[in-house]
Amino acid sequence: MTDAIIRFDKVVKRFGDLTVLDELDFEVKKGEKVSIIGPSGSGKSTVLRILMTLEGIDGGVVYVDGEPLWHELREGALLPAGEGHLRRMRSKLGMVFQQFNLFPHMTVMRNITEAPVKVLGLSRKDAHLRAEELLDLVGLADQAKKFPHQLSGGQQQRVGIARALAMRPSILLFDEPTSALDPELVGEVLTVIGRLAEEHDLTMLLVTHEMRFAREISDRVCFFDRGQIREEGTPEELFTDPSEDRTREFLKAILD
Numbered sequence: 744m745t746d747a748i749i750r751f752d753k754v755v756k757r758f759g760d761l762t763v764l765d766e767l768d769f770e771v772k773k774g775e776k777v778s779i780i781g782p783s784g785s786g787k788s789t790v791l792r793i794l795m796t797l798e799g800i801d802g803g804v805v806y807v808d809g810e811p812l813w814h815e816l817r818e819g820a821l822l823p824a825g826e827g828h829l830r831r832m833r834s835k836l837g838m839v840f841q842q843f844n845l846f847p848h849m850t851v852m853r854n855i856t857e858a859p860v861k862v863l864g865l866s867r868k869d870a871h872l873r874a875e876e877l878l879d880l881v882g883l884a885d886q887a888k889k890f891p892h893q894l895s896g897g898q899q900q901r902v903g904i905a906r907a908l909a910m911r912p913s914i915l916l917f918d919e920p921t922s923a924l925d926p927e928l929v930g931e932v933l934t935v936i937g938r939l940a941e942e943h944d945l946t947m948l949l950v951t952h953e954m955r956f957a958r959e960i961s962d963r964v965c966f967f968d969r970g971q972i973r974e975e976g977t978p979e980e981l982f983t984d985p986s987e988d989r990t991r992e993f994l995k996a997i998l999d
């Protein structure tokens with residue numbers, strides 16, 4: 744038995760001839776905050792996209808909350824999952840995207856309440872009350888009636904975070920949430936993510952090129968290279984005393 748809420752067990756992912764994940768073993772414990780860093784093209788975003796059921800897998804098994812994500816156990820055999828199973832499993836996870844992905848024609852409030860009403864079946868009133876709490880949490884209580892184009896990138900990303908939280912996921916995934924932002928707007932988004940990291944029950948998995956997050960907020964940092972975890976440890980261990988040459992080279996290039 745393991746207390747992992749996310750477990751990749753020898754997961755293989757290919758795009759044509761390209762093997763992006765090569766029998767990847769990877770675990771995240773409940774409540775843990777984990778950063779994935781590594782060179783471009785090493786498969787970091789693919790890990791998140793598989794968890795969000797946006798990409799299938801070609802081998803191995805992914806477990807979320809103790810259940811196979813891409814498979815269903817039927818009569819003792821692991822068979823490909825049906826749409827109902829995927830939908831149920833997907834509801835455990837929320838994702839914050841690099842490009843915010845807000846609905847441009849909807850107000851901030853509507854962006855946050857739409858899925859809870861349509862997917863979770865919440866009443867408009869309950870969804871609205873919850874959205875107000877979340878807007879407060881991300882420091883945007885006075886922006887509910889605005890449209891995305893009336894907000895800065897940092898504000899849009901904070902709406903993106905509120906929107907993901909509105910679905911009450913137990914796991915929150917972040918795919919380079921600050922890389923589309925002007926440098927002066929990164930801090931406000933990091934502050935909100937840092938606040939969320941104090942929530943013990945929320946599991947967070949973050950792909951980032953922003954070493955401040957990896958350093959300050961995560962319990963564990965994983966260095967990805969060519970579809971494998973080459974090295975992992977606490978931020979202290981990985982940033983101050985990496986044991987692998989590849990990690991050292993990567994950190995030197997990114998921190999110089």
Ligand SMILES: Nc1ncnc2c1ncn2[C@@H]1O[C@H](COP(=O)(O)OP(=O)(O)OP(=O)(O)O)[C@@H](O)[C@H]1O
Pocket residue numbers: 758761763781782783784785786787788789790
């Ligand atoms: N839908 C796709 N079709 C074909 N190749 C893909 C697809 N998605 C990703 N890839 C390739 O898979 C590899 C891993 O992509 P992925 O986005 O996971 O990398 P990454 O580590 O997140 O990179 P980056 O830091 O640049 O975002 C890359 O070589 C990419 O070009």
